Structure formats: C-alpha cells, structure tokens
Amino acid sequence: MSEQPAADDTNPRENRSGPMLDVSGLAVSFGDQSVVSGVDFSVDRGSLVGLVGPNGAGKTTVLRAVKGTLDPAAGTVYVDGEPIRNESAKAVSRLVASTPQGTNLSFDFSVKQTVEMGRTPHLGRFDRMGEADRRAVERAMERASVARFADRPFTSLSGGERQRVLLARALAQETPILLLDEPTASLDINHAVRTLELVRALVGDGKTAVAAIHDLNLAARYCDELVLLAGGGVRAAGRPVDVLTSDTLRDAFNAETLVTTQPGTDAPLVTPLPERDSVDRRVHVVGTGKPAAAAVSTLVGAGCRVSVGVVPSGDTAAERAADLDCERVTVPAFAGIDDAARQHAVDLAAAADAVVRAGEIGDGNSPVVEAGGACIAVETDESAYTSTAHDTVPLTALPAAVASLPPVPEQDATPSLNQSTTD
Numbered sequence: 563m564s565e566q567p568a569a570d571d572t573n574p575r576e577n578r579s580g581p582m583l584d585v586s587g588l589a590v591s592f593g594d595q596s597v598v599s600g601v602d603f604s605v606d607r608g609s610l611v612g613l614v615g616p617n618g619a620g621k622t623t624v625l626r627a628v629k630g631t632l633d634p635a636a637g638t639v640y641v642d643g644e645p646i647r648n649e650s651a652k653a654v655s656r657l658v659a660s661t662p663q664g665t666n667l668s669f670d671f672s673v674k675q676t677v678e679m680g681r682t683p684h685l686g687r688f689d690r691m692g693e694a695d696r697r698a699v700e701r702a703m704e705r706a707s708v709a710r711f712a713d714r715p716f717t718s719l720s721g722g723e724r725q726r727v728l729l730a731r732a733l734a735q736e737t738p739i740l741l742l743d744e745p746t747a748s749l750d751i752n753h754a755v756r757t758l759e760l761v762r763a764l765v766g767d768g769k770t771a772v773a774a775i776h777d778l779n780l781a782a783r784y785c786d787e788l789v790l791l792a793g794g795g796v797r798a799a800g801r802p803v804d805v806l807t808s809d810t811l812r813d814a815f816n817a818e819t820l821v822t823t824q825p826g827t828d829a830p831l832v833t834p835l836p837e838r839d840s841v842d843r844r845v846h847v848v849g850t851g852k853p854a855a856a857a858v859s860t861l862v863g864a865g866c867r868v869s870v871g872v873v874p875s876g877d878t879a880a881e882r883a884a885d886l887d888c889e890r891v892t893v894p895a896f897a898g899i900d901d902a903a904r905q906h907a908v909d910l911a912a913a914a915d916a917v918v919r920a921g922e923i924g925d926g927n928s929p930v931v932e933a934g935g936a937c938i939a940v941e942t943d944e945s946a947y948t949s950t951a952h953d954t955v956p957l958t959a960l961p962a963a964v965a966s967l968p969p970v971p972e973q974d975a976t977p978s979l980n981q982s983t984t985d
C-alpha cells in the first residue's frame with residue numbers, strides 16, 4: 563500500500579501564486595568546461611515551456627539540473643518558491659517526473675512493470691502497491707496509449723513505443739511538474755502530434771511541463787513559451803512568435819531560415835533555407851493571392867529587400883508581406899486603388915532593381931508594373947503570364963532571374979522600405 567502522504571505533503575504548492583518552476587542564474591560546468599551560465603527562466607503552473615537550441619546547447623543539462631540530478635556550479639531551481647536543493651531526493655521525485663532522451667534502456671521488465679516504477683516515490687521502503695497505485699498505473703498507460711503492450715517486454719518495443727512507455731512511467735508518478743527530454747524524437751508525425759496533444763491536455767489539467775524539443779515547428783505550435791539556448795546561455799525567451807525570428811535563428815543555429823505562419827494558427831513556421839549567396843536586390847512585387855505570397859517568401863528567403871502593392875489588405879500576399887516585415891502598400895478590400903496608394907507603389911517600383919508580377923493584377927496596378935525598369939513575371943499554376951514584354955520564369959528560378967539584373971543605383975529620394983502601409 564502507498565504511504566499516506568503527510569499532511570503537509572498533499573501539495574500545499576498547488577494553491578500558491580507565482581511561477582511553479584523558477585530557474586535563476588543557473589550555471590553548469592563539467593570539470594572546467596562551462597556548458598551553460600546565467601540561465602534564467604520561469605514556468606507558470608499549467609503551462610508548457612519548450613527548450614530549443616542547437617545540438618550541445620545544454621538542453622538536457624538544464625533539465626538534469628532542474629530535477630536535481632546534477633549539481634549546478636551556480637544558481638538555484640525553485641519549485642513553487644522553494645529551492646529544490648533543500649528537498650530530499652524522494653520529495654523531489656514527488657514533485658518532478660521526467661522522461662529521458664534515449665530509450666535504449668536495458669530493462670528486463672514488462673511494460674507494466676516499467677510504468678509501475680513511476681509509483682516508487684509514493685511507496686514506503688517495504689510497501690507493496692495498493693489499489694490507488696494500480697489505478698494510477700492503469701490511467702497512465704491508457705493516457706499514453708500503451709495499455710495494449712502491458713505484458714510485452716519493454717525491450718521488445720520500437721523506439722517510439724518505448725518513448726510512450728517512459729512517458730506513462732512519468733505520468734504514473736503523478737507529479738505537478740513534468741520534464742520531457744525530446745519526447746517526440748523517435749515518433750512518427752502522428753504519434754508526435756498525439757504525444758504533444760497529450761502533454762497539452764495534461765497542462766490543461768494543471769500540470770507544469772518543460773520539454774526539450776528539436777522540431778521548432780512542433781515546439782512553436784504546442785509550447786506556451788520557448789527558451790532558446792545557444793552559445794552557453796539563453797539567447798531568447800518568450801512567446802514562440804517572439805523567439806523564432808530569422809535573426810535569432812541565424813544567431814543561434816548559424817542557419818538561414820524563412821519564418822512565416824503555420825496555417826490555421828498564429829504559430830511561426832520555420833523553413834530552413836539552403837545555403838547560397840544572398841541576392842542583394844530591391845524587388846517590388848505586384849499581384850495578389852498565393853502566387854504573390856509565394857513570390858514574396860521566395861524573394862525574402864533569397865535575401866532580397868521586398869515591397870508589395872498595391873494589394874487589398876487581408877489578401878494572402880499582404881499578410882505574408884506583414885509576416886516577413888516587408889513594406890506593403892495596401893488599400894481596403896473592394897475599395898479600389900486611390901491615387902496616393904498608387905503613387906506610393908509607383909515610387910517603390912521605380913526605385914526597385916526589379917518589379918515582379920505574380921497572380922492577379924487589376925488595371926489600377928498597371929502604372930506600378932510599368933514604373934519599374936525591369937519586370938519579371940512568375941508562372942502561376944493556372945496559366946503562365948504570357949505578355950511578351952516580360953520575362954516569365956517559374957518560381958524556383960525567380961531569385962536567379964532577379965540576381966541577373968544589374969542593381970539600380972540608390973537615389974537620395976528612394977522611398978524607405980521600412981515605412982508602413984498606406985491604408
């Protein structure tokens with residue numbers, strides 16, 4: 563039978579205010595090698611924070627320090643305001659459960675026995691599991707979808723199945739805090755999404771979770787906040803949309819990325835770009851809808867400074883330009899193009915090295931197309947733009963076509979590419 567928790571063990575922490583987990587000034591070294599220092603972040607109860615960052619940045623190390631299995635060189639981990647180092651190992655394992663990164667554990671146990679290990683912190687030295695423990699184990703196996711493997715040897719499972727069993731073991735521990743090290747690493751996309759949906763459901767039930775996650779798009783979609791570790795410390799922390807920017811990602815991962823928005827959500831969508839020479843050109847895009855949006859993404863990804871318009875506000879191309887921080891000249895939908903908006907777009911086109919037309923273009927935008935010296939049209943799915951006056955290229959060839967144009971000398975009167983919209 564389980565030990566009855568002492569009166570002050572029933573979770574006095576649950577009713578407190580303030581963050582559930584607070585990491586302050588954390589530094590960890592192995593020998594004289596510093597891995598991380600000055601790590602500060604906090605996790606509100608009932609929220610999921612993702613630790614992201616390149617290989618070797620210290621994500622696992624920070625998780626280990628949080629659960630108290632390695633001694634930090636400096637700093638303190640507080641669980642609900644109390645330094646965790648003041649707690650016994652057993653008390654910590656009633657507060658914090660974790661899943662390891664690897665699943666190559668040489669357990670000679672069945673799945674059920676493995677999950678039952680999660681009850682250890684709740685049992686006295688000579689106690690056997692009681693009814694409450696058995697129910698906790700069953701619940702955990704159900705929630706992690708491993709009940710049907712209950713009698714199989716742990717070692718007979720696939721990597722993804724093992725990962726879910728280890729999650730079930732952590733759930734059986736029934737702790738307020740869950741630390742997950744790469745919980746989706748060996749999972750196919752279906753199980754990865756199901757696992758993170760489960761973590762979200764647990765967080766919705768009041769658990770507090772921290773997960774090291776390599777897949778930035780899954781992290782962006784499921785985490786309330788991200789902590790980006792790189793170069794020995796925290797490079798950025800906060801909402802995914804504020805952390806996952808091209809600049810921060812370049813700084814942390816030394817990689818070029820295109821950051822847009824995941825369809826149907828506000829979460830950022832990170833697309834890594836192949837290394838190539840940046841196309842240093844100013845380009846004005848005329849057009850609407852997905853073709854123009856794709857042209858904007860492609861040109862920004864290639865390194866161009868891009869402006870767009872005139873385009874109805876709310877159009878996909880206008881939204882993509884806003885996502886990518888490009889200047890856009892917009893007018894309200896169905897309002898027609900007024901003279902001021904048209905003139906602003908004409909000025910941008912005239913100052914650009916190239917005008918690119920993609921998607922539908924109304925008559926009102928003809929002066930904008932004509933204002934640019936060199937114009938390139940992008941083939942669309944529906945039909946290639948057939949004007950003989952313009953080169954027509956597929957989207958994939960657009961950066962090269964733009965790069966082949968000579969740059970127009972900068973004019974003093976060049977309109978700023980950083981001004982905001984006209985509407």
Ligand SMILES: Nc1ncnc2c1ncn2[C@@H]1O[C@H](COP(=O)(O)OP(=O)(O)OP(=O)(O)O)[C@@H](O)[C@H]1O
Binds near residue numbers: 597616618621622774
């Ligand atoms: N026990 C150890 N002894 C010496 N160095 C270690 C030890 N554990 C980790 N390191 C080093 O600390 C650094 C951070 O490792 P850690 O596993 O925390 O990174 P990570 O961000 O989780 O990486 P990954 O994304 O590859 O899992 C690495 O350089 C690693 O080699």
